[in-house]
Amino acid sequence: MNDIAASQASSVDPLRWASFRTHPMRSLGIVLVLFNRWVFGLFYIFAAINKFRGGYLFTDKLRATLQARVPELPPDSFAVTYIESFIIPLYVPISWLIAWGELAAGVGLLLGLCTRWAAAFALFFIVNFAIGGFYDASLIVLGAIAVLFIVTPSGRWMGLDRRLHARYPGSIWFR
Amino acid sequence: MPTQAPSYSLVRAALIGLVSCLFAAMLPAQASDEAPRPLLAATYGELCTTCDAYLLCEPTTSSAMDARLLHVHKHTFWGQIGTIWTWLRHLFQPVRPDTRHLTVYQPSDDGRWAVESEARVTLDLRTLRIQFPAGWIDRNDGGWHDLLDQRIGVCRPVGPEVSSGESP
Numbered sequence: 001m002n003d004i005a006a007s008q009a010s011s012v013d014p015l016r017w018a019s020f021r022t023h024p025m026r027s028l029g030i031v032l033v034l035f036n037r038w039v040f041g042l043f044y045i046f047a048a049i050n051k052f053r054g055g056y057l058f059t060d061k062l063r064a065t066l067q068a069r070v071p072e073l074p075p076d077s078f079a080v081t082y083i084e085s086f087i088i089p090l091y092v093p094i095s096w097l098i099a100w101g102e103l104a105a106g107v108g109l110l111l112g113l114c115t116r117w118a119a120a121f122a123l124f125f126i127v128n129f130a131i132g133g134f135y136d137a138s139l140i141v142l143g144a145i146a147v148l149f150i151v152t153p154s155g156r157w158m159g160l161d162r163r164l165h166a167r168y169p170g171s172i173w174f175r
Numbered sequence: 176m177p178t179q180a181p182s183y184s185l186v187r188a189a190l191i192g193l194v195s196c197l198f199a200a201m202l203p204a205q206a207s208d209e210a211p212r213p214l215l216a217a218t219y220g221e222l223c224t225t226c227d228a229y230l231l232c233e234p235t236t237s238s239a240m241d242a243r244l245l246h247v248h249k250h251t252f253w254g255q256i257g258t259i260w261t262w263l264r265h266l267f268q269p270v271r272p273d274t275r276h277l278t279v280y281q282p283s284d285d286g287r288w289a290v291e292s293e294a295r296v297t298l299d300l301r302t303l304r305i306q307f308p309a310g311w312i313d314r315n316d317g318g319w320h321d322l323l324d325q326r327i328g329v330c331r332p333v334g335p336e337v338s339s340g341e342s343p
Binding site: 039064065136137141 | 225250259
């Protein structure tokens with residue numbers, strides 16, 4: 001049933017006027033989701049670029065950032081434990097994971113390539129930022145937006161997943 | 176039976192886009208040396224959205240002013256959500272002022288702190304000033320200035336416990 005609904009939704013081409021005339025609300029919803037996906041993808045790409053420009057890969061910037069953050073947090077909070085016992089000891093691989101992961105998520109969302117996985121990756125980062133001491137209410141919104149791209153076939157509405165899913169219909173990467 | 180043409184051109188376009196992003200990211204890498212951080216600034220810019228900050232401003236000996244304690248409040252729930260828009264604006268205008276709620280305390284007769292006023296404070300990394308209705312603070316050296324730009328004292332960050340303690 002869900003596959004049928006997804007198939008019907010993915011058959012709507014949001015850039016065709018005929019789609020707007022026959023399915024106005026659905027087309028409008030698709031356009032809104034796609035617009036959000038592109039903005040969200042750019043958001044992640046620029047976040048990754050900031051990491052690269054900030055020297056995340058080859059300096060101890062992440063460790064310094066977190067060490068500066070710890071005194072601002074309640075000493076008995078989970079965030080402090082998470083930072084001191086997990087992130088700081090492993091700051092080198094985690095710095096690489098963050099910088100390259102944000103770039104991968106951003107590019108995936110922007111191009112509609114492995115879109116659901118890119119969104120899941122983005123959500124993974126958001127959750128980790130939140131539990132790693134950088135929680136604020138904006139992460140709720142960003143997390144909800146990421147979930148939107150996980151549950152909808154937005155890469156098949158417009159993106160590389162559309163062609164790749166047609167070519168590899170059994171693949172879990174382009175659903 | 177016709178088969179669907181492989182989407183090599185799209186994949187190639189995606190790869191070119193990816194490589195372009197990588198080059199753009201790599202080019203102007205910053206030096207790792209950290210410059211001294213301006214007063215109330217965080218690693219990535221302004222004071223973090225969930226942080227409260229306190230500044231104790233003490234007058235110079237020649238000033239007739241009393242000390243003041245400034246409480247710069249964290250952003251509200253909706254203010255924190257609004258930072259998404261602020262972040263997007265930063266893509267086009269890298270430095271923009273951040274405005275927050277401010278409580279100003281003055282010494283009371285019983286030697287403690289009493290609320291003098293509530294106002295808005297602007298944190299600005301471009302001008303390196305913390306601007307509030309009664310004056311401004313230089314974010315480089317903590318210099319406390321009145322509305323006539325006269326330096327009347329110096330401000331330093333303190334912990335929140337100061338607000339419930341004795342005033343100087």
